[in-house]
Amino acid sequence: MAGLSEGEKHFIRGGVAGALRADGRGRLQFRPVSVDTGVVPQAHGSALLRLGATKVIATVKMFLAELAYKAELGKPSVLHPDKGKVSISVDCSPTASPSFEGRGSEELSTELSFALERCLMGVKSGAGAAIDLSSLVIVAGKVCWDLYIDGLVVSSDGNLLDALAAAVKAALSDTCIPKVNVSLSAATDVEPEVDVSDEDFLQLDTSFVPVIVTLTKVGEHYTVDATSEEESQMSSAVSVSVNKHGQLCGLTKRGGTGLDPSVVSDVLSVAKVASQQFISLLDSEVAAAEAAQ
Numbered sequence: 034m035a036g037l038s039e040g041e042k043h044f045i046r047g048g049v050a051g052a053l054r055a056d057g058r059g060r061l062q063f064r065p066v067s068v069d070t071g072v073v074p075q076a077h078g079s080a081l082l083r084l085g086a087t088k089v090i091a092t093v094k095m096f097l098a099e100l101a102y103k104a105e106l107g108k109p110s111v112l113h114p115d116k117g118k119v120s121i122s123v124d125c126s127p128t129a130s131p132s133f134e135g136r137g138s139e140e141l142s143t144e145l146s147f148a149l150e151r152c153l154m155g156v157k158s159g160a161g162a163a164i165d166l167s168s169l170v171i172v173a174g175k176v177c178w179d180l181y182i183d184g185l186v187v188s189s190d191g192n193l194l195d196a197l198a199a200a201v202k203a204a205l206s207d208t209c210i211p212k213v214n215v216s217l218s219a220a221t222d223v224e225p226e227v228d229v230s231d232e233d234f235l236q237l238d239t240s241f242v243p244v245i246v247t248l249t250k251v252g253e254h255y256t257v258d259a260t261s262e263e264e265s266q267m268s269s270a271v272s273v274s275v276n277k278h279g280q281l282c283g284l285t286k287r288g289g290t291g292l293d294p295s296v297v298s299d300v301l302s303v304a305k306v307a308s309q310q311f312i313s314l315l316d317s318e319v320a321a322a323e324a325a326q
Contacts, residue, residue, distance in 0.1 A: 037265060045266050049251040055262065056085075061307055063258045066199070068318035070207040071326050078208025078237070080319075082200035084258065086190035091200035093208045093237075094181045117169020117177035121150045123184040123197060130189040130261075138186075141193075148194055149184065149201065152245055152274040152283050163242040163282065164205070171213050176227060178210060191260040194272055198245040199311070203319050205242055209234035243276040243283075244311050246304045255300065257307050273304035277312050281305070 037045070048054045058064070064085030073079035078093035123145040125138035133141070153163045169178040182204070184197045212233040216226040249259035249270045256263060259270075269288040275281055281301065 037262065041262075042266055045262055046252050049254050049256055049263070052254075054256065056260065058258075060254055060256045061303065063307075063311060063314065064260075066311075066314045066318055068200075068203050068315065068322045070203060070319065070322040076204075077210065078204045078206070080200050080203035080207055080322075082196055082203060084192060084196040084199070085260065086188060087192060087196045088187040089193070089196045089200045090185045090187060091197065091204040092183045093204050094183065095178060095210065116166035117179065119154060119164060119166070119169075119180045119182060121153065121182045121184075121201075122146050123149065123186070125186040125189070128188075129186045133186075133189070145184070145186075145194055145197060148245075148272065148285055149182075149197060151285070152198060152243060153182075153201065163239075163276065165238055165241075168238065169210075171227060172215055176213075176215070189261065191262075191264050192247060192258050195245045195247050195258065195311075198243070198274070199315050202239060202242045202244060202315065203322075205237055205239045206319050207323070208237040210237060211235075241276050241278070241280075243274040243280075244308055244315065245272050245274045246308045246311060247272040248300055248304060248307075255303065257311075271300055271304075273301060273308070275305055275308035277309070277316075279305055279309070 045055055049060065052060055054060070056064070065083075067083045069081045071079060072081045072090065073092050075094070076092040077095045079091065081088070081090050123142050125133045125142050125145075127133050127138065129138075164180075169180065171177055182201055184201060186193055186197070212230045212235060214228040214230070216228075246257055247259070247270050248255040248257060249264060249267045251259070251263055251266050251268070255271075259267065264270075267288060269286065272285045272287075273281065274283040284301075
């Protein structure tokens with residue numbers, strides 16, 4: 034994004050202050066959302082999401098050699114033998130924004146990957162995970178699914194974290210896990226034989242997968258779904274992850290000083306209301322996309 038003139042900066046800040054942003058939205062209004070699912074045939078689940086001019090793709094891959102999928106039947110960790118494993122990674126296309134050229138995207142990719150993992154997977158033990166890790170176990174301590182969730186920023190016009198989290202939620206809704214039949218040996222030291230079906234699938238439960246709503250402070254006011262130009266004028270931003278049940282799943286902050294305790298409650302209340310609005314928009318788009326397949 035080219036540098037803004039002082040007049041353009043004043044216009045953006047004045048629009049937020051007057052509750053009429055440069056693109057005509059109110060402070061707590063999202064840009065148009067559209068979703069296409071099943072966009073990557075080689076994946077178990079995928080989604081292309083557009084949020085205004087921001088466009089991202091998310092895939093959920095499972096490696097099965099005979100199907101050339103990228104998620105694998107792995108082995109549960111020794112510390113958590115009753116849980117499967119999930120890996121999350123984000124890449125920013127160099128063509129998505131001039132600032133992504135060269136090594137400019139690496140730090141942002143790492144930041145987005147970490148934020149998404151914290152939002153979806155909770156703490157290291159798996160507590161608070163939006164995905165039921167126990168549902169990925171085939172045989173406790175011996176065989177589990179390893180899921181790989183990948184995000185790609187195709188074009189950037191602000192609010193990348195929220196867009197990626199929404200795309201991941203849509204891709205998970207599109208994900209079907211093959212049924213696995215297991216033959217266990219009487220000998221405990223013999224690895225179980227597994228037969229992975231290419232006809233019968235199980236739908237992944239996404240009822241607790243949250244969206245992320247980032248409240249961006251411009252001047253004295255917070256906005257949702259900030260554009261790149263608005264983000265260039267922000268003093269701080271708070272990202273809150275909330276699921277459809279209204280449960281708070283996580284909170285991160287960037288920029289500025291610490292949050293004043295007196296405003297934390299208000300920020301969380303606004304984020305909860307905005308998240309339900311966003312989830313309603315997203316669910317409608319996902320349902321329409323699935324119906325169109």
